[in-house]
Amino acid sequence: MLPNQTIQKLIQEIKRISGFDCSIWNEKAECLAMTNVKARPRQADVEELIQQYNSQGKEESTGEESLFLLENAEHFYVLAVAGTDDKAVMAGRFGLSHLESLASMNRNKMDKNRFIQSLLLDNLLLVDIYNQAKRLKIPVLQRRVVFLVEPKNADDNLVLETLKGLFSIGIKDFATSVEERHIILVKALEPTEDYEDIQHMADVIVDTLGMEAMVGVRVSYGTIVEELKDVSRSYKEADMAMEVGRIFYSQRRVLSYRVLGIGRLIHQLPASLCEMFLDEVFEGNAMESFEEEELAAVYTFFENNLNISETARKLYVHRNTLVYRLEKIQKKTGLDVRVFEDAMTFKIALMVEKHMRAMKEKES
Template identity: 45%
Template structure:
């Protein structure tokens, strides 16, 4: 339903231009918005008019009009003035508000359609029938971009995203929970995942600069049919969660680049425990590495196990780096200078992070 603030803004602008006092009331006689602090008519008169068969009426110097929604009364507009000018302004107000009712209803219907589509609450035949009725193209490349807003209570993120990607371009913005906003992005035939990543990065930057929001963004695979949007949505949700567990430093995560993180995410907890026990046995499990050691190992991996380059980037002597690596080898039994051990250690760290995540959910 159209908001009271929107109605108020509309009639205030019209009243300021025409100098005619306007008031919008619901069918029960409650004032929705008014440009005057004084009552126009007794509430009982307005209710009787709302229930009458006529669409307009004049009582004294007040013109009454019905605002219709698909032929049924939705509101009553009152225009105060005993001249044809007030009558004409009232008719203009009715036309304007009825167009707003239609526009907001269409927006609500589309929003409801996409929410049910993403949550798999629709039959396949209903998807195409409703899309046709709402004039939504069904065979267009689209992708779901998910923006995690950290439980922001207001609609700042959704409003900003809507201003960036409006419906005129075929894009739609909606939400299915209070923690995230969903952009259903319409893509051109030549656009690919590189373009989607640029869009996602732009969203992160805009949210930070315009609304001071530190958001995380993820996206699923590009789909060609509207019925497959729920698949892209599920993939975006997984990418967001996997990114939170394994790639916390990244603000944008794509489902098609999750790599081994996606594989570990789908493992049962029992198998993860068996793997950790098998690798470390009675040795110390590296689940509480100090920040210095962790940074050293991560930088060592980034430089493809190159000791010289890693020590240069960390501004430490080569022997200091070797000492740290050997210290880790004594505690874990793995020499990360060896490719197989390095790979095992890297996977073990990710599995431990996943197990911590599972414990935190319980």
């Protein structure tokens, strides 16, 4: 079904050119848009034309007004023109031709959207990918990358419209959604564009949506693929980058699958190994006994490269107070985080614990 805005614009254009009021109706004989409420035809006349089309194939009728029917895919449209003379009939036929073009373009757009969604979800055979891409005139051999945009409490349509303004959506690039709260952008790349350019694109998406649409977003992206059939791989990589970032790098607004650090490894560990490691490091559930100020101290300590003086300055505490808090952690775990090896073990354990918590939340 065509958007109401498109239908309203069409009938206003018909009236501007021909001077005749008109309206458009759907297959249920419901009026979708009109130029003048007083000039709309009787609903019964529209219903009668639809019945005659179904039984006799009749596409036009003239009574108190001129009616023209268009069947497009699973939808019917009836264009009603407030007039019965030759000029009104000509205006109606020209209007119907324009309506048919718009409906065909919209159907082609919807076909592309469904194709891209199926492609991303790996729901197509290889032969179907090539056949449908040829029919929809989508290049098969084209460098592409997939971006995943996650808005915070925002309407997906607002994000989509902003992306359309940034990129040539529907021509070379495609934006769609296959799950709630995620917009997927399949971006075509020039031969010279590399990951530095892709990072810049992601930054532009975050900044533009933040400033123009007032929407806070996180953006992730996969690796560059050379063929259309591999787009789903880039999407899965972007999806994994978003999930890893949500667990381990909550402060980052842009996440690259190629730069996930140790978070990538931990994310792929099975639950049994994670539990075994946590039991080894935090024997007796020491993680649950940590106080907030102790965790704040150790996180800041890691951020400042195990520098006692700089960490104390950032926390606005005395050096001895910081040492006391770190020693409390040592008593609970047996790990002295002032020593590099113990610090590394403790940091990995904290990340594994976050991963376990995320898995439990996902299961519940």
